[in-house]
Amino acid sequence: MLIYRKMAAVLVAVLMLVAGLVHAEERPPVADRVIAYAGEQGVKVWTLRIGERSANQALVQIEGIDHDWNMRIQKMDVVKTDKVTRYYTTVDGQKFAALVIQGSDSWSASELYLPGEAQALKIGYSDSLSEQGNAQAFLTDYLSAQK
Incomplete structure (x- = not known):
């Protein structure tokens, strides 16, 4: 009887390990780096390519x-042209x-639009905020919120 318990314990441990590996494989690929923007009234915008x-x-x-x-993480469609990148949601x-980025560091041209708000907020790329971002942690936060 003791042998069966040990075998069952080993089997459970193996199944948990395999389940953990399968779960890890479900993570979609993301960019290596978070791109962040800072703007009017202290707004911060964090973006990360997914898939x-x-x-x-x-x-x-x-x-x-x-x-x-x-603080809500949303998946958005991205449309890039020569001069502008737009992030769309429904x-x-x-x-x-929701987000219109023109150039890489232009404050006057990049804007954040929020539903129900009359005016857009001007934003600009922030290298210091981007350095603070962690792509894998960002993905984990998003996946956790989806459960």
């Missing part, structure tokens, strides 16, 4: 705003451009 590059999707988190979107069944 293959060809999927054109990113995780976006907005921080420091009095809005329902504060709001009330409609395509909504």
